[in-house]
Amino acid sequence: MAERELSAFFSAVTQLFGSEQADLSADDWLHELSEIGSLPTSAREWRLITAKVLTQIPGGENASSPSTLFLTGASGFVGSAIVRELIDAGHQVLGLARSDAAAQSLVAAGAVVHRGSLEDLESLRSGAAAADGVIHTAFIHDFSNYGPAAEADRRAIETLGDALADSDRPLIVTSGTLLAQRQGPLATEEDAHNPNFPRKSEDAALALAAHVIRASVLRLPPSVHGNGDHGFVPHLISIAREKGVSAFIGDGLNRWPAVHRLDAAHLFRLILEKGSAGATYHGVADEGVPTREIAEAIGRGLNVPVVSKSPEAAADHFGWIARFFGIDGPASSALTQEQLGWRPVQPGIIADLNAEHYFEQAADAVPLHG
Numbered sequence: 001m002a003e004r005e006l007s008a009f010f011s012a013v014t015q016l017f018g019s020e021q022a023d024l025s026a027d028d029w030l031h032e033l034s035e036i037g038s039l040p041t042s043a044r045e046w047r048l049i050t051a052k053v054l055t056q057i058p059g060g061e062n063a064s065s066p067s068t069l070f071l072t073g074a075s076g077f078v079g080s081a082i083v084r085e086l087i088d089a090g091h092q093v094l095g096l097a098r099s100d101a102a103a104q105s106l107v108a109a110g111a112v113v114h115r116g117s118l119e120d121l122e123s124l125r126s127g128a129a130a131a132d133g134v135i136h137t138a139f140i141h142d143f144s145n146y147g148p149a150a151e152a153d154r155r156a157i158e159t160l161g162d163a164l165a166d167s168d169r170p171l172i173v174t175s176g177t178l179l180a181q182r183q184g185p186l187a188t189e190e191d192a193h194n195p196n197f198p199r200k201s202e203d204a205a206l207a208l209a210a211h212v213i214r215a216s217v218l219r220l221p222p223s224v225h226g227n228g229d230h231g232f233v234p235h236l237i238s239i240a241r242e243k244g245v246s247a248f249i250g251d252g253l254n255r256w257p258a259v260h261r262l263d264a265a266h267l268f269r270l271i272l273e274k275g276s277a278g279a280t281y282h283g284v285a286d287e288g289v290p291t292r293e294i295a296e297a298i299g300r301g302l303n304v305p306v307v308s309k310s311p312e313a314a315a316d317h318f319g320w321i322a323r324f325f326g327i328d329g330p331a332s333s334a335l336t337q338e339q340l341g342w343r344p345v346q347p348g349i350i351a352d353l354n355a356e357h358y359f360e361q362a363a364d365a366v367p368l369h370g
Contacts, residue, residue, distance in 0.1 A: 004219040021087050063127045068091070069092070069134070070133070071135045071137065072124070072135070072136045072156070073136070073138035074095030074137075075101075077226075080105070082135060082269070086269060086272075089269055090125075094131055097115055111269050118152050118153065119152060121155065122206065124160055128160045128171075131169070135174075135268055146199075154200045157173055161213050164214070170271075171215040176219055177221045177284060179202065181193065183193075187332070188282070189333075199269055214277040215277060216276065222256055222332060223349055225259075225261065225281075225349050226260050227357045232321065233358070234358065246294040246295045248309070249291065251292070254327060255287075255289060255290055259284055277338075278344055284332060287330075288330030301354070
């Protein structure tokens, strides 16, 4: 048995029986299997027996699940929606958690907790080894150290891919539509990743696909919205609340694509179940909403004036988010919808901004998909 499969099996037994009983319990499982002549002999068989252990963990049982999926970023805004989507579809979710709070939220959602982080590569290996597929949504959103964050993401993807080698298990890697090198009026799934951007999620994933690993990429737009959003739009709301005006840059005709988190979660599942190796997909519902309309919706929600800021004054008004809010980045998901049958059904970003939840409290300013 490979070391990573043993590590995943022992981790599952530890979660089920506790650390003090783990050694004895693992021996009991192996002894019982040997007695009936079914001791696993391959990595795949070890992953299956590990999944059986996981289904017995309280809070994570789903006996009818056809598969166990390892999810990074499982307690995040998008990840938590994916957890619910997968569980509702009969899958079991093994969620990466780096904190007690994250672990508690996963248990409450019905997922199985796998402690670790993006920097803990062994935790990624063992989580992927115990699963029938992996969805990678986690990213360290530290724009003051973006280079190291991008490098950590690359190493994480390569580690997950290594754990899935020599199998047909899927790996879905999250990227952003703003990272596409747009060639036409809308960024499409056929546009290559911009090589000048430090984040190399797509390069790492597609390199794995070239080595017969079933890896694919899902690009999400800069605004993944919905109740609980703590990304770009809540940051714009916080700035408008602080400054007393809701602003856009220039004429405000530059466009942002967007998608509701529940539509995005559904797309992750469709890719998991029907996606192709080496493919790039787009999770876009609103192809391009003028930023002026976003600013106007924020102005209505806060009852503050809506004003234009020149490109020169934008940095002082918006801070670091100015370079993102000034981008014209429309994108299409036509090919994704055609290939997978995905149809966004949730409210668009303007309709969502008209809901009260965006203005009930100031949100954390942490962009989700750079």
